Amino acid sequence: MMKNNYRILIIDDEEIILDSCTEILAGGDYEVATATDGTRGLKRLKEFQPDLVFVDLKMPGLSGLEVLEEIHELDPTIVTIVITGYATVSSAVEAMKQGAYDFLPKPFTPDQFRLITHRGLERRKLVLDTIALRREKELLRENFAAIVSHELKSPLGAVQQNLFTLIDELSGTVTEDQLRRLERMKTRIGDLVELIHTWLRAISVDIETIKDNFEPVSVPTVISKAVESIEPHAVRKAIEVVTSVEEPLSPVFGDEVTLTEALVNIGNNAVKYSHMGSQVSIKAEEKDGHIVISVSDTGVGIPKEDLPFIFDDFYRAESGRTAAGGAGLGLAICRRIVETHDGLISAESEPGKGSTFVIELPVYKGNLED
């Protein structure tokens, strides 16, 4: 049978404390383990996996504070309570600043010990419940996004499919003006599908989770993959995408997929707001421990009053750029991606002359052989 009792670990160099605490808790629904110093305590902790740990602050060997730090490192959900002499209340406060939940001054009565144990375990339950709830919410959010997207995208996909087919089948039998309107419908629905993707991306992805898969990433690879995605849009407007990458270039530490996404977003914007037949240039160089990637266009530019807000969620410029449409989220997502990489994103622009977007990412300093 699986035992669901709470597990309590007591770390104290005074045997009498260990014995009396064990005695006080006997008969309750607890499993109790003890250790006589910090090193033993931490060893015991790993196999025993306690819910609540009492730590004496003054012990020979590892100090109570060091033990606390180690416990919080190992598992921040374990509730810790420090045991301390009356004279050292100030160090108890220090311990609480470092994450201990409460402190128990020596000497203490059995009732005081029972009470603080009870409170500590309630705290533990709260911590675990909160984690479970958060996980559930996360799952719900992800599934919700997927379901909603299916419900929205399926009908649009069916409409779009028929438009594709009709445009094909009707070519030659409809007037140029009618064909233009059909094409326009196709474009609008395509935009709508993209919009759904962007919104879903914004709500369903917890950007912090990409950090779990960070690895050294080659910037030239990111750039060439991004250019691959941007090119088809550029070709349609006869825009030339020119890249110049300084060599050699140190890698950055991050996630190739989202970094590429950020660059594609910025590159597509540059194309979108550029004039037919112009040029978009993507440059990468290494400067003061940073990789600096810049994307420049000679397009319509961004009005001064809009510039400070372009990286905000759902911000859409009132003037100038609105014609091309969009969700007002693309650059916000870029900012989040870049910031998750400990990087900076910025933009300079002169209306009528063009814009330059700059992403700065810290160079990866780890050992590449690992």
Add this chain to the structure above:
Amino acid sequence: MGERKRLLIIDDDPDFVEGISSILEGADYAVDVEYNPDDGYKALQTNPPDLLLLDIMMGRGAEGIMLARKIRKDPELREMPVLIITGIREQIAFLFPGEPVHPRFVAVDELVEKPVEPEFLLDRVSALLEAAEARKAETS
């Protein structure tokens, strides 16, 4: 060659089906349609087509995936080319929430995203049919 190739579409969205079957019929394929995985599987067994176009999200969830797995286990159907047509991105997110998108989640010959440009669809279909034809010629 000569004979018209027979295609089977299994998809629960009649509007979408009309869109693609019209393209395929226009290119002189014989097109059959089944609107749910069960009828689809029956049709596959009684009268296997030269190529199957399969949707993923049907019924209560990813029933297209189950069907694709069943086909891969069936010695009679294993060699049949399968083209999955799907709203890939969110459907994979639905199948594997929180995981990076990985299109190779089931052994199929090809995956294309809904909606699909007519020219691209015809391209994929004829490429898959040719590849199947070549395989057959090799083994016989």
